[in-house]
Amino acid sequence: MHLQVGDAAGWASSWRAALFQLLDDIPPAHRPFISSISIDGTSATTLIVDSETGELLAGPFLYNESFPDALPAVESIAPANHTVCSASSTLCKLVSWWNTTGAAGGAGSAAVLMHQSDWLLWLLHGRYGVSDYNNALKVGYDPEADAYPSWLMSQPYAPMLPSVRAPGAPIAVVKDDVCSQYGLSKECVVCTGTTDSIAAFLAAGTTEPGRAVTSLGSTMAIKLVSEARVDDARFGVYSHRLDDTWLVGGASNTGGAVLRQLFTDGELVALSRRIDPAVASPLEYYPLPRKGERFPVSDPDMAPRLQPRPESDAEYLHGILESIARIEAKGYNLLRELGATAVEEVFTAGGGAQNDRWTAIRERVLGVPVRKAEQTEAAYGAALLALKGADRRVGVPS
Ligand code: ADP
Structure with a gap:
């Protein structure tokens, strides 16, 4: 599902509205047969959410928004020329927010970092703190070691980082209220997503x-x-x-x-x-x-x-x-x-x-x-990830 950025003040609410509008657009007769859902999002578009209330604490910070104030701090901890060493990286967004609000306890200990697709998927499954290794690259996740590096884990904001899975991994079934409102199957599983450009690549099926x-x-x-x-x-x-x-x-x-x-x-x-x-x-x-x-x-x-x-x-x-x-x-x-x-x-x-x-x-x-x-639409690539997740849904929490 590829969602366009809307009006400046209400991005998050317009993304939410678009997501549920899309569900509403699916002919009711087909809805019970949807076995899995995945969503791609714009890389480095970041939200900070309260994991106790679900409330948006900060952002969305859009993919191209720049936080040069955080760059010296990020450059001092990351290896030279690392992907995070760009003022628009997810990590610069996180560090900038941390230095202005988070460190002072402005958000309590419940604040979690989400990428755009994590947040949209969360609206469907309701579990906090799950992402994929494509989205997590720009916050510093090391996809080769399949772990966050120690230079990142030693930072005070590390508890805000999501756990990371492969794109297309089953997270949980769709929340009860969403299932009953839209007539989805209680077995319908929500899977981790990826970035827009990777989804567009996956669409080509190669x-x-x-x-x-x-x-x-x-x-x-x-x-x-x-x-x-x-x-x-x-x-x-x-x-x-x-x-x-x-x-x-x-x-x-x-x-x-x-x-x-x-x-x-x-x-x-x-x-x-x-x-x-x-x-x-x-x-x-x-x-x-x-x-x-x-x-x-x-x-x-x-x-x-x-x-x-x-x-x-x-x-x-x-x-x-x-x-x-x-x-x-x-x-x-x-x-x-x-x-x-x-x-x-x-x-x-x-x-x-x-x-x-x-x-x-x-x-x-x-x-x-x-x-x-x-096929070249990112949405098609996200659907292929959902298909992959549907094949691996054994033991998905409900
Ligand atoms: P984007 O999404 O990056 O704006 P598109 O994928 O929509 O771009 O492609 C638009 C581009 O395709 C335009 O810059 C246009 O010059 C080019 N284009 C359109 N028709 C042709 C054509 N027949 N041959 C070569 N290029 C074309």
């Missing part, structure tokens, strides 16, 4: 090492299933755990936003038809919507390169699509150089996935099969 998903939206993000874990803060590359493998990701600033600055979607379709994808374009661009690149080259001052512009718009578009494909190939090569499994097959999500000529260009440049992913 979890074998060497399989990847390139998301060609406004920007270009790549995600590769790898046997080895790879992290490199210089390029914003980090790994999420995916059962016994790793999901390695990197995101470039190139992508559809540049195309949109130059062409309408209709022009893209018409001009693409005039491109022969079997022929390599000699034009060498670096399409960026503005200055700055993160991956596969880390250079905040890199300028967009979109010249020389040929007379033919189709040739121009060909050069741009080919150049973005070269950046994509460079991205997968960089992940390989950093130690990840080599890419063998790429599925595509986002607006660019519609363009068959571009897919053919990418296939030639990447040298591996490229296909459009059949």
